[in-house]
Amino acid sequence: MAQETIILDQQEIQHKIRRIAWQIYETNVNEQEIVIAGIVQNGFRLAERLKEAVQKISPIKVLLCEVHIDKKNPTGEIKTSLPPIEYQDKSLLLVDDVLHSGTTLIYGVKHFLEVPLKQFKTAVLVDRNHKKYPVKADFKGISLSTSLNENISVVFDGRNDRAILE
Numbered sequence: 001m002a003q004e005t006i007i008l009d010q011q012e013i014q015h016k017i018r019r020i021a022w023q024i025y026e027t028n029v030n031e032q033e034i035v036i037a038g039i040v041q042n043g044f045r046l047a048e049r050l051k052e053a054v055q056k057i058s059p060i061k062v063l064l065c066e067v068h069i070d071k072k073n074p075t076g077e078i079k080t081s082l083p084p085i086e087y088q089d090k091s092l093l094l095v096d097d098v099l100h101s102g103t104t105l106i107y108g109v110k111h112f113l114e115v116p117l118k119q120f121k122t123a124v125l126v127d128r129n130h131k132k133y134p135v136k137a138d139f140k141g142i143s144l145s146t147s148l149n150e151n152i153s154v155v156f157d158g159r160n161d162r163a164i165l166e
Helices: 010-027 042-057 101-110
Strands: 005-006 034-039 061-068 090-099 119-127 141-143 152-155 162-165
Touching: 005 010, 005 119, 005 141, 010 042, 010 119, 010 141, 010 162, 034 042, 034 101, 042 061, 042 090, 042 119, 090 101, 090 152, 101 119, 119 152
Parallel strands: 034 061, 034 090, 090 119, 119 141
Antiparallel strands: 005 162, 152 162
16 A cells, blocks of 8 residues: 555644635735635535635635536536626635646636636645646645655545645
């Protein structure tokens, strides 16, 4: 079995989420409402936690949006749980758990660029620094240089959240 190393534990993840929430608030201090769009599965779980954290520290109303991207075929159709009219002319934050090559994030960005937005930012819990595409995370929990044959996975299970280097 491959060696696993915990790079972020439950407490560290909570701390990173709080810090990113403050950055979101500072960036959107004049907004009444923002949209946090999480990429399906872990990106959406992270988006849910960011929404809770932002609402604890600010008066901003947060709309949550789930973004369905096929990570094996990111050029396919992208669907969102909110219709475009719900996020049009608003500040939008696109969230994923790990920024590996940037493929998922860049196609997510492309989808949202088809609608006029007031502001567009991206957030990830872990940035691996192995990008194939010119996409960056505006807010990140941790930046970690890894080798290409290493994998980082984030486990959100409520009691023992963790980010693992495999």
